[in-house]
Amino acid sequence: MTDDLDLDTLSTEELRHRAFTLAESRRDVRFFWDLVRHLPLSADVATEDGSSGNISGSIAETVEIVREVIGKDTDYGDVEPLLRAHFIDYLQSHG
16 A cells, blocks of 8 residues: 555646546446536536436446546646545545
8 A cells, every 4th residue: 555655745647547547446436426526617517418417327437527527637726636635535545
C-alpha cells in the first residue's frame, strides 16, 4: 500500500489515473458517480435528458461520463484540491 506522503507527492493526473484504475477494477460505480456529483460541470450531465436518471449504472458508461467531464490534461481549476482529496481518500481506503 502507498503511504500518505507518497500520494501527496503525485500529480493530480497520476492520482486520477490510479483512482480510476482501481475503481474500474472494483466496478465501483459509486466512486465515479460521487465524483461527478461534486464537479461544477455535473449539471451538464444531469440536464442532458433532464435528470441524472439517464445513467444506466454500467461501469463503462459511468467511467465514460466522468472522462468527458474531467478529461485528460484538464485544468482542474478551483476544484483541484477537492479532487486530489477525493482520489487520495479513495486510494487509501480501497488500495
